[in-house]
């Protein structure tokens with residue numbers, strides 16, 4: 325790539341690589357802000373800089389901190405609140421609470437693979453002089469909890485290096501970094517960090533900085549206009565989210581200020597389920613006239629006890645089929661025990677089966693380490709008879725992409741078991757990590773069209789006792805708002821489709837984690853979803869540990885419009901390493917559509933044997 329840099333002032337430059345690196349120069353020495361990768365080194369030579377004295381990072385994300393081997397004598401400074409996420413990253417990578425049952429996403433897994441030494445930690449108001457400049461630290465959380473902004477006063481002007489708070493006028497680098505719980509876990513907090521983000525942007529506005537330099541993005545010379553535009557867009561995007569959010573059913577207090585907002589879908593009343601259904605925990609059970617039971621999901625051993633109780637009371641004879649709606653832990657944790665207790669056929673959608681039969685291969689919200697045996701994998705529209713009922717299975721990418729839906733017809737009703745995808749208040753897309761894709765024939769658009777076509781008399785959610793349905797007008801309201809969202813969320817990101825900013829997993833490693841033995845060759849696949857309406861080229865390169873003394877060549881693929889592609893790597897594991905049981909983080913460097921993204925994703929190798 326060609327070296328590109330711009331000069332902001334006599335002593336201040338910005339190198340435009342996969343991120344913007346600030347270069348404050350004083351003769352042949354420099355202070356760098358957010359150096360990542362090595363492309364800025366060419367700019368340094370061009371500027372005659374031979375001595376990197378000091379490095380400052382705005383936040384801990386690997387895609388703006390990794391890739392440059394920092395020499396020992398360089399002074400590294402980071403936000404005090406994130407210091408551990410630079411210098412003790414092993415704590416994160418080795419702690420199961422950051423791997424399984426994920427309901428909280430702070431800190432985020434976009435973290436350095438290997439720790440770096442930190443000398444200075446910065447809190448609000450810290451000031452210091454460097455060469456011709458004076459620097460001030462502002463705590464500006466939002467993109468991450470501990471992000472800071474460095475104000476650089478030099479040559480009579482004030483520049484704000486604002487991290488990833490804002491990408492460009494009215495734009496953000498991504499939205500999933502703003503997933504944050506307010507009164508509950510991060511899981512329920514779609515855009516939950518927007519207030520923090522707004523306050524941080526206001527704080528920057530008040531400094532009267534003349535220029536904003538984002539880590540990802542475009543240098544902004546009219547900070548007020550850039551910030552105003554972003555705030556307006558975020559307000560609209562959040563309104564379009566709340567308007568049809570299923571969360572209004574679970575946590576009405578969170579949305580009190582939106583009561584009576586124009587265009588928001590009213591919340592429906594429920595209706596009683598047919599008498600041959602039972603509901604306990606997240607499990608629904610259909611009881612046939614012959615006494616046999618069809619069970620859906622098993623999240624806890626209590627469900628097993630309750631089924632046994634029904635057997636003891638002769639309300640049911642035996643469980644003969646079992647359906648899994650989706651991979652979340654509160655639906656699958658107790659399946660191994662259930663399968664040992666009730667020998668019956670386990671059926672699920674092919675996309676769900678991929679996760680629950682090999683959960684170690686995925687890193688997703690609410691993921692359970694429980695491995696589920698699946699006896700029959702269904703494709704979209706597969707139908708079968710179970711006693712007096714006709715069952716039809718669908719891929720149903722609602723609450724998560726890895727989700728199925730089941731139509732159960734019989735005894736005069738058409739019941740649709742939607743997993744967790746709907747409540748009477750609307751759609752369940754409050755966790756961006758679940759991959760709720762926008763667009764035609766994707767995500768909830770696909771689910772709503774399916775329900776329009778099937779016209780169920782009852783819709784069921786695993787967490788909700790009453791059944792419910794939607795009127796034609798409500799269905800249309802949800803579809804219209806989804807279409808508006810596609811448009812207003814696309815404006816928010818520097819991509820040609822909103823899904824790049826919203827779908828955290830558009831680039832992912834498979835398997836995410838795997839056990840590898842010394843001397844073997846491991847297989848690693850980098851999967852990429854092209855959310856654009858044209859083909860795109862992707863380049864990936866796994867970055868192996870220094871100690872392995874080995875480099876994998878980058879590889880490339882072209883992916884058709886709106887589809888998945890992948891790049892396969894064979895990774896030779898060295899024969900002699902003294903690290904049995906050690907978890908090795910292998911970051912993957914990505915370039916997409918000629919845009920370098922740095923160490924954008926990672927895979928984990930767990931060394932065994934030796």
Ligand SMILES: [Zn+2]
Nearest residue numbers: 385388467488
């Ligand atoms: Zn970031």
Ligand SMILES: [Zn+2]
Nearest residue numbers: 650652723744
């Ligand atoms: Zn769920």
